[in-house]
Amino acid sequence: MWTGNEVTSRLGIKLPIIQAGMAGGTTTPQLVAAVSQAGGLGTLGAGYMSGEQIRTAIRAIRELTDKPFGVNLFIPEEETGKTVPGEAVRQIMNETRRRLGIPEDPELGKVAEPFEEQMAAVLEERVPVFSFTFGLLDKRWMAACKQRGIVAIGTATTVREGVALEASGVDMVVAQGSEAGGHRGSFLPDSPDNLVGLMALVPQMADRLSIPVIAAGGIMDGRGIAAAFMLGAQAAQLGTAFLLTEESGAHRLHKQAVLSASDEATVLTTAFSGKAARGVTNEFMQLLAPYTEEIPAYPVQNALTRDIRQAASKQERSEFLSMWAGQAGALGRAMSAEELVRKLVEETEELLGKR
Amino acid sequence: MWTGNEVTSRLGIKLPIIQAGMAGGTTTPQLVAAVSQAGGLGTLGAGYMSGEQIRTAIRAIRELTDKPFGVNLFIPEEETGKTVPGEAVRQIMNETRRRLGIPEDPELGKVAEPFEEQMAAVLEERVPVFSFTFGLLDKRWMAACKQRGIVAIGTATTVREGVALEASGVDMVVAQGSEAGGHRGSFLPDSPDNLVGLMALVPQMADRLSIPVIAAGGIMDGRGIAAAFMLGAQAAQLGTAFLLTEESGAHRLHKQAVLSASDEATVLTTAFSGKAARGVTNEFMQLLAPYTEEIPAYPVQNALTRDIRQAASKQERSEFLSMWAGQAGALGRAMSAEELVRKLVEETEELLGKR
Incomplete structure (x- = not known):
C-alpha cells in the first residue's frame, strides 16, 4: 500500500504523485488539470506570473477539473x-x-512580479495547495493559508532547511535532491554543501521531521517512485518527467x-x-x-x-x-500526462504491489 | 526475493551487501572477514598498500574466514x-x-606503491573478487583475472564510464553516486557534470548495461538498500556505514x-x-x-x-x-560489523520481504 497515506488524505488526491510547479510557461492549465484529473496533484508554476495571470490560469484549470491542484511561488529575497x-x-x-x-x-x-499580488491571487482563489521555494513563508501569509484551509508545502535542500520549514508551520516538505532540474530551492546560508543527493537526503529528512516528506529530484519512472517510498518519502514530485508530456508548454x-x-x-x-x-x-x-x-x-x-x-x-x-x-x-517519455501517470502507477505497482 | 541474484551467485555470497574497499587502514582484515563471514562481501581497500602488505592482509583475512572477499586497488594514472x-x-x-x-x-x-606489485599479489593470491577505481584495467590484467576465475568489478560515476567498463570486460559495475564518501571514481574526461546522484545514476546505468549494477553512495541502512534494488541495482555497496563499525581501523x-x-x-x-x-x-x-x-x-x-x-x-x-x-x-551505527549486517538484512527484509 503505497497510496492512502498522510499526503494523499491531506491533499485529497488518489495517487501520491505530484507534478512539480515549473515556472516559465511549462505548467499550462492543461498539464496541471490533466495530472490532477488522473489522480495526482498538478501544480501551476506561477513564480514569474502576475497576480492577474495567476487568477486567469487558476480559472482555466478549474474549467478543466474539479480535483485538487497546487500553485507554486518563489519567496522574494532581500536584494543583497x-x-x-x-x-x-x-x-x-x-x-x-x-x-x-x-x-x-x-x-x-x-x-519580478510583486509577491503581494501573487499571494493575493492564491488566497482569494482559495487554491487547495500552495507550495513555495527559495525560503520561508512570512507568518501572516502562513496564517492566511491556514485560515482558508490551504495546504502549505515548502521546499528544502538540506535537513536544516526542512527543520526550519516545519517550525514555520508548513504541512509538508519537498526534499529536493541534487539531481533535480531547474532552480535549487536552497535558502539557508553557511551551508558547506547543499547539493545533497536524494538517496542521502530523504531518510535523514524523514527521521528528523514529523510532517510528511515529498521526494523530488531525478525521479522519472516507477523505479524512482518506489525508491523514494523505500527511503521514507510519502509522495514523489516529478518535474522533468512532466515537462516532456504533450500538455507541457516547454x-x-x-x-x-x-x-x-x-x-x-x-x-x-x-x-x-x-x-x-x-x-x-x-x-x-x-x-x-x-x-x-x-x-x-x-x-x-x-x-x-x-x-x-x-x-x-x-x-x-x-x-x-x-x-x-x-x-x-x-528516462523521460513523450506522451500525454494522463498516460504518463497511468504508466507511473503501473510501474510502481509492479515494484511495490497493488495500491 | 532481493537475494539470490546474479551478483550473489557470481560472487558466491549469501547477501548482496558489499563493504566498500576504503583505502588508508580502514578495512582491517577483521572488518573484511567479519562482513564476509556474515554473508556479505568484505573488501580490502589496498590502494595505498605495497604488494607485500597486501599479501599479509590477504593471509590474515583467510585466517579469519573461508568465505569470498575482495581486494580494491587504484588504477594508476598518467602523471599529467x-x-x-x-x-x-x-x-x-x-x-x-x-x-x-x-x-x-x-x-x-x-x-605511490607500484601497481605491478599490487596486482601481482592479487593474482598470485587468487583473491575471489578484484575491484578497482580511477579507470579501466589494462587488458593483460583483465585477462589474468579471467584466467584465474577472479571476478572483476569496476567503478563508474556516469553511464559513459559504465559502458566503457563493460566493454573492457568487467563482470559488474559499481555505480558511485555523488553522495558517496571518499574518492570520486571518475576517470573519463570532458564530463560537464560527473556528480550524478544515485537516484538518477542507477536506473540509467541499469538500462544501458547488460552486466549487474551495484549501487554505492549515501546508503546507510535498509532503506537505502531497498531503494537501490527498486532503482535496478542488484547489490548495494556501503562504505561509510562499515567505516563506523568496531572492526574498522578508522x-x-x-x-x-x-x-x-x-x-x-x-x-x-x-x-x-x-x-x-x-x-x-x-x-x-x-x-x-x-x-x-x-x-x-x-x-x-x-x-x-x-x-x-x-x-x-x-x-x-x-x-x-x-x-x-x-x-x-x-545515519550510521557504531556496532560490530556482524551486527550491522544483521540489522541491514532485518531492515531490508521489512521493506522488501523475506529473502
Missing part, C-alpha cells in the same frame, strides 16, 4: 547581491543579442534536448536567472561560466535575460534557451 | 597534472606542520565526526590527495580551498600530506585528518 552585470557578462549578452538580431542593452523592465527543442541528454549533460548554472539552476548545458551557459562572479543576483539576471530567452524561443535557437532538466531526463 | 605545490599551498602545509611539531618541507618519499575522531555530521557537512576536496574526495569538512580542507589550482595532482599531493595525516592521527588533531564520509553519515 550584485544588481549590475560585470562588463564581460554585459558584452556576452550583447553579442548574444546581436546574433539574435534584437536590440542591445535593452531597458530593464519589471524585475519548447519543442527543450523537450528534444532533455530526451537526448545523458546523465552528465546537465549542469548547475546562474547564467539565466542569477540563481543556481540545473539544465542541459548549452552555449549561453558555457559562455558565461567563466564569469559567474560578474552575473547579477536573482531576480535581476532573470529580468536581464528575458529578451534573449524570448527571442531564442521564437527563433528556435536552443543554444540560448534555458533548458531546465534533472539528471535523469533521458 | 601539477607535481609541485604552489607557494600558498606549500606555506599552508608548512604552517600545519609547525602546529603539529613536525619538520617542514620533508623529503618526498615514494609517491580513527576514533573520524568516526565521531561522521556520526555527528549533518547531511550538508561533507564537501568534495582535493586538499589531501590531489583528487576529489568527499569528507567531513575541517580546517585543513578550508585552508586549502581557495588554492585548489595550486594543489599538485594525485598521487603527489597524497604523498605530500602523508606526514601531516600521520601526525594528526597520532596527536588526535581532527582538524588535519582526512575524514572521508558520504552524505548520510549521521
Whole structure:
C-alpha cells in the first residue's frame, strides 16, 4: 500500500504523485488539470506570473477539473547581491543579442512580479495547495493559508532547511535532491554543501521531521517512485518527467534536448536567472561560466535575460534557451500526462504491489 | 526475493551487501572477514598498500574466514597534472606542520606503491573478487583475472564510464553516486557534470548495461538498500556505514565526526590527495580551498600530506585528518560489523520481504 497515506488524505488526491510547479510557461492549465484529473496533484508554476495571470490560469484549470491542484511561488529575497552585470557578462549578452538580431542593452523592465499580488491571487482563489521555494513563508501569509484551509508545502535542500520549514508551520516538505532540474530551492546560508543527493537526503529528512516528506529530484519512472517510498518519502514530485508530456508548454527543442541528454549533460548554472539552476548545458551557459562572479543576483539576471530567452524561443535557437532538466531526463517519455501517470502507477505497482 | 541474484551467485555470497574497499587502514582484515563471514562481501581497500602488505592482509583475512572477499586497488594514472605545490599551498602545509611539531618541507618519499606489485599479489593470491577505481584495467590484467576465475568489478560515476567498463570486460559495475564518501571514481574526461546522484545514476546505468549494477553512495541502512534494488541495482555497496563499525581501523575522531555530521557537512576536496574526495569538512580542507589550482595532482599531493595525516592521527588533531564520509553519515551505527549486517538484512527484509 503505497497510496492512502498522510499526503494523499491531506491533499485529497488518489495517487501520491505530484507534478512539480515549473515556472516559465511549462505548467499550462492543461498539464496541471490533466495530472490532477488522473489522480495526482498538478501544480501551476506561477513564480514569474502576475497576480492577474495567476487568477486567469487558476480559472482555466478549474474549467478543466474539479480535483485538487497546487500553485507554486518563489519567496522574494532581500536584494543583497550584485544588481549590475560585470562588463564581460554585459558584452556576452550583447553579442548574444546581436546574433539574435534584437536590440542591445535593452531597458530593464519589471524585475519580478510583486509577491503581494501573487499571494493575493492564491488566497482569494482559495487554491487547495500552495507550495513555495527559495525560503520561508512570512507568518501572516502562513496564517492566511491556514485560515482558508490551504495546504502549505515548502521546499528544502538540506535537513536544516526542512527543520526550519516545519517550525514555520508548513504541512509538508519537498526534499529536493541534487539531481533535480531547474532552480535549487536552497535558502539557508553557511551551508558547506547543499547539493545533497536524494538517496542521502530523504531518510535523514524523514527521521528528523514529523510532517510528511515529498521526494523530488531525478525521479522519472516507477523505479524512482518506489525508491523514494523505500527511503521514507510519502509522495514523489516529478518535474522533468512532466515537462516532456504533450500538455507541457516547454519548447519543442527543450523537450528534444532533455530526451537526448545523458546523465552528465546537465549542469548547475546562474547564467539565466542569477540563481543556481540545473539544465542541459548549452552555449549561453558555457559562455558565461567563466564569469559567474560578474552575473547579477536573482531576480535581476532573470529580468536581464528575458529578451534573449524570448527571442531564442521564437527563433528556435536552443543554444540560448534555458533548458531546465534533472539528471535523469533521458528516462523521460513523450506522451500525454494522463498516460504518463497511468504508466507511473503501473510501474510502481509492479515494484511495490497493488495500491 | 532481493537475494539470490546474479551478483550473489557470481560472487558466491549469501547477501548482496558489499563493504566498500576504503583505502588508508580502514578495512582491517577483521572488518573484511567479519562482513564476509556474515554473508556479505568484505573488501580490502589496498590502494595505498605495497604488494607485500597486501599479501599479509590477504593471509590474515583467510585466517579469519573461508568465505569470498575482495581486494580494491587504484588504477594508476598518467602523471599529467601539477607535481609541485604552489607557494600558498606549500606555506599552508608548512604552517600545519609547525602546529603539529613536525619538520617542514620533508623529503618526498615514494609517491605511490607500484601497481605491478599490487596486482601481482592479487593474482598470485587468487583473491575471489578484484575491484578497482580511477579507470579501466589494462587488458593483460583483465585477462589474468579471467584466467584465474577472479571476478572483476569496476567503478563508474556516469553511464559513459559504465559502458566503457563493460566493454573492457568487467563482470559488474559499481555505480558511485555523488553522495558517496571518499574518492570520486571518475576517470573519463570532458564530463560537464560527473556528480550524478544515485537516484538518477542507477536506473540509467541499469538500462544501458547488460552486466549487474551495484549501487554505492549515501546508503546507510535498509532503506537505502531497498531503494537501490527498486532503482535496478542488484547489490548495494556501503562504505561509510562499515567505516563506523568496531572492526574498522578508522580513527576514533573520524568516526565521531561522521556520526555527528549533518547531511550538508561533507564537501568534495582535493586538499589531501590531489583528487576529489568527499569528507567531513575541517580546517585543513578550508585552508586549502581557495588554492585548489595550486594543489599538485594525485598521487603527489597524497604523498605530500602523508606526514601531516600521520601526525594528526597520532596527536588526535581532527582538524588535519582526512575524514572521508558520504552524505548520510549521521545515519550510521557504531556496532560490530556482524551486527550491522544483521540489522541491514532485518531492515531490508521489512521493506522488501523475506529473502
